[in-house]
Amino acid sequence: MNWTNPRQVDRSPLELVSGEVFAKEFGVQPTHFARAPGRVNLIGEHIDYHDLPVFPMAIQREAYLAFRCRDDGFVRIRSVCEDFEEVEFEIVPGITASSPGHWGNYVKAPADELARRFAISRGFDGVLVSDIPIAAGLSSSSALVNAVGLALTHINGVVLETLPFADVMADAERYTGTRGGGMDQAISIGGHAHHAAQIEFSPLTMSHMLVPERWRFIIANSGVRVEKSGYAMGVYNARRDESEQALRIVTNTALDRGLIRSQVTGYKNLLEILGEDIAIEMAEAVLERTLFQRFRHVITEAVRVGTAIDLMARGDVQGFGWLMDASHKSLRVDYEVSSVELDELVVVCREAGAAGARLTGAGFGGCVIMLTEQDKVDVVLEGLSRGYYGPRGMSTDTDQSHFVARPSAGASIITL
Ligand code: GLA
Numbered sequence: 001m002n003w004t005n006p007r008q009v010d011r012s013p014l015e016l017v018s019g020e021v022f023a024k025e026f027g028v029q030p031t032h033f034a035r036a037p038g039r040v041n042l043i044g045e046h047i048d049y050h051d052l053p054v055f056p057m058a059i060q061r062e063a064y065l066a067f068r069c070r071d072d073g074f075v076r077i078r079s080v081c082e083d084f085e086e087v088e089f090e091i092v093p094g095i096t097a098s099s100p101g102h103w104g105n106y107v108k109a110p111a112d113e114l115a116r117r118f119a120i121s122r123g124f125d126g127v128l129v130s131d132i133p134i135a136a137g138l139s140s141s142s143a144l145v146n147a148v149g150l151a152l153t154h155i156n157g158v159v160l161e162t163l164p165f166a167d168v169m170a171d172a173e174r175y176t177g178t179r180g181g182g183m184d185q186a187i188s189i190g191g192h193a194h195h196a197a198q199i200e201f202s203p204l205t206m207s208h209m210l211v212p213e214r215w216r217f218i219i220a221n222s223g224v225r226v227e228k229s230g231y232a233m234g235v236y237n238a239r240r241d242e243s244e245q246a247l248r249i250v251t252n253t254a255l256d257r258g259l260i261r262s263q264v265t266g267y268k269n270l271l272e273i274l275g276e277d278i279a280i281e282m283a284e285a286v287l288e289r290t291l292f293q294r295f296r297h298v299i300t301e302a303v304r305v306g307t308a309i310d311l312m313a314r315g316d317v318q319g320f321g322w323l324m325d326a327s328h329k330s331l332r333v334d335y336e337v338s339s340v341e342l343d344e345l346v347v348v349c350r351e352a353g354a355a356g357a358r359l360t361g362a363g364f365g366g367c368v369i370m371l372t373e374q375d376k377v378d379v380v381l382e383g384l385s386r387g388y389y390g391p392r393g394m395s396t397d398t399d400q401s402h403f404v405a406r407p408s409a410g411a412s413i414i415t416l
Contacts, residue, residue, distance in 0.1 A: 014129050015414070018066035021080050022127040029416065030066035030127070032154065036146035036411035037062045038132035038139045039187040040219055040369050041360050042196055043327050044305040046335055048181025049240055050247075050267040051201040052302040055309060056183055057211065057407040058191025059219070061133070063143040067126035069155045077107055077126040077148075091115050091123055091152075097175065101227060105176045106141045110149035113172030120156035133400065135225040137361025142184035145173050146411050150189075154413050162190045162410070163204045178233050179240050191410040198309055202266075211407050212315045214374045220349065220384055220402040222341040223394055224365030232364045239294065239335060243267075246287055246295035250279070253286045267298055276303050297334035301327060321356025321371045328358035337363030345388050346370075352383020369405070377404060 011019075015033055022030045037058040044054030070076075078086040087104035089095055093116040098104040114120045128147070132140040149169045153160055160168065166189050170182035186199050186206060195208040211217075226232045247267055254260045254274065259282075264270045270279055276299055283295045304323045311319040328346050332338040342359045349357035349370040357370035372380045385396045395401060 012062075012064070014062060014064035014131060015066070017080060018064045018127045018129040021078075021129070022066040022068070022125075025078060025127060026068065026125050028068065031068045031416055032066075032151065033414040033416075034065045034067065034147040034150040034154070034411065035062050035414065036143040036150065036188050037191060037408050038143050039184055039191070040138060040217065040367070040405050041183065042217065042369065043308045043323060043358070044183075044301060045327060045331055045358075045360070045363070046239060046243075046337065047267075047298055047301050047305075048183040048199070048201060049179065050181075050243065050298055052268055052298070053198055053200045053305050054181075054183045055196055055198055055305055056187045057196040057217075057405070058187050058410055059132075059138065060406040060408045061131050061138065063128065063130040063132060063140065063147045065126050065128050065147040065151055067124040067151045067155075070123045070125060073121045073123050075107065075111060075123040075126070075148075077124075077128060079103070080127065080129045091121060093119075100177060100233075101230060103144070106144045106173070107148050109172045109175035110145050110152060110169060112175050113168060114149065114152050114156070114158065117168065118156065118158045120152055120158060122155050124151055124155055126151065133221055133367070135227055135366070136221050137226055137359070137363070137366025138219070139184040139188060139361070141176075141228060142169070142173060143188050143411075145169050146185055146188045150411055150413055163206070165189055167204055176228070178228055179237050187410070189410045191408055193409045194407050196312070196407060198305075209309065209312060212312065212317075215312075215317060216372050216374055216377050217405045218349075218354070218370050218372065218377065218380060218384075218402060219360070219405050220345055220368045220370065220388070221400065222339070222345050222365060222368065223392070223401070224339060224341050226362060226365040228362070232362060235337065235364060236362050239337065242291060243294040243298050246283065246291040246298075249286055249291070250283045250295065253282060267302065271299060271302060276300070293334040293336075297330045300330055300334075304330075317355050317371060317373060321354065324356030324358040324369070324371060325350070331359055331363060335363075339363070339365055341365065342368060348384060348387035349380070351387060352380045354380050 041056040166186040169185035354370035
């Protein structure tokens with residue numbers, strides 16, 4: 001597949017800004033732009049790393065990278081955001097990481113992975129601009145990884161189809177220290193306008209589903225940043241370890257009892273063999289409380305994803321909303337990745353008239369996603385201002401605090 005779009009007549013504001021800053025910074029025009037969207041996950045949280053299906057969509061907020069190929073193997077990239085210092089490094093397999101949490105690690109990640117796998121050696125000068133809220137659970141970091149990955153593959157003549165590209169970028173991002181799944185990179189490259197996507201893993205597949213015309217997903221930022229490199233990374237990796245450990249104990253018990261004949265390949269396989277009820281019943285009998293809760297979240301969330309997709313196909317807004325509520329409860333009680341603010345925001349969303357609401361992304365802060373119908377959007381937004389943002393004295397500028405998510409197209413390269 002070729003992601004190069006013909007030059008568009010309408011230049012997006014992000015393209016204009018990154019292009020102008022590039023020209024000022026480097027004294028020449030960029031030759032290309034790589035754009036990659038953020039995402040919002042509708043349902044299926046903390047289960048992609050267990051190879052269970054998830055259901056996200058790409059959104060209209062994007063990372064935009066203006067770039068120009070260099071003659072050597074250096075990458076020099078700056079952000080228009082003054083808080084981010086310029087990053088410069090040479091592309092070699094085994095690039096030394098910046099300090100944990102440094103944005104440069106999300107630039108180095110794809111360079112390192114592509115150097116290891118494809119021996120790429122050609123770098124670029126680049127300027128980055130993004131309107132994806134940062135540290136808010138909307139995948140600003142995976143969008144950056146994908147944009148840089150696209151630029152590097154393009155410059156170095158590495159041709160990858162959508163799904164293999166997503167796989168490579170998912171591996172690449174683990175360079176940053178988070179043992180994440182592959183949802184974010186896949187939807188950011190493979191999203192379709194007007195569609196959400198059911199994503200399955202090992203092997204990676206995507207099936208796109210038209211979002212009903214009258215459905216509106218609203219994203220509301222709790223205002224609490226999720227610093228992926230700090231506390232959130234530690235808890236994220238711990239949850240993965242705990243749920244992996246829970247699976248090991250349950251499968252060993254099932255083997256001992258002759259319920260299964262050979263080691264299962266993962267949660268998906270176990271669910272297929274035992275079914276939801278027996279799997280949970282057995283887990284409850286053999287696991288200590290915390291591990292049982294982690295196990296129960298993974299199993300029930302996987303089942304909710306399948307049901308939610310059926311409900312969207314039938315246009316059942318109330319049913320889908322109910323599952324979002326159930327997902328949030330499971331993330332709050334069983335997986336313990338919510339926060340006081342996210343819980344309050346979810347309650348406010350419901351009181352404001354949303355059909356359902358849940359934390360989205362890794363949790364620990366960041367955003368809530370809620371579902372409502374087109375004609376109720378204004379009422380729900382008013383309720384959010386009155387119930388959450390107003391009392392906290394937070395800005396209700398819809399650009400920063402809350403906005404209606406538009407299911408959007410995946411990443412691409414634009415050639416000037
Ligand atoms: C982060 C990770 C994803 C996924 C979500 C939680 O966004 O990058 O792979 O695990 O958290 O669903």
